[in-house]
Amino acid sequence: MNSLDVNETKKKLSHLYNDVSKELFGFGTSLLKVTIENNVITFQAKHRRAPRSAALEGEVPSLKQEVDFHMSLLFKKKLKQKLEEEMDWQIEAVLRDYDSPTQLAFTNIVIKD
Numbered sequence: 246m247n248s249l250d251v252n253e254t255k256k257k258l259s260h261l262y263n264d265v266s267k268e269l270f271g272f273g274t275s276l277l278k279v280t281i282e283n284n285v286i287t288f289q290a291k292h293r294r295a296p297r298s299a300a301l302e303g304e305v306p307s308l309k310q311e312v313d314f315h316m317s318l319l320f321k322k323k324l325k326q327k328l329e330e331e332m333d334w335q336i337e338a339v340l341r342d343y344d345s346p347t348q349l350a351f352t353n354i355v356i357k358d
Contacts (some may be wrong), residue, residue: 251281262274268323270292276291284355287352291348313343328354336357
């Protein structure tokens with residue numbers, strides 16, 4: 246891939262990631278960086294805190310943690326579907342770690358060789 250192709254791919258991946266974020270949370274990220282190395286794509290994202298999330302955290306922290314966990318699983322599933330459909334890739338794995346206090350998420354996509 247030449248640098249123009251890489252930049253266009255990164256731009257498209259950013260749009261797809263934010264589309265999933267908007268679909269699930271109602272808004273996109275406040276910061277998003279995409280890196281591509283061999284068959285691994287990494288998204289470094291800072292998400293916006295949803296008002297209902299802050300309310301749950303104050304009242305029922307364990308429920309908020311459980312909701313975060315399930316939303317992260319759903320995010321991975323939707324992102325995988327979107328990447329396979331829009332980019333015509335076969336995804337081997339979607340690995341995601343989300344830190345609730347900072348709203349940071351790192352998502353790694355492994356594309357099958």
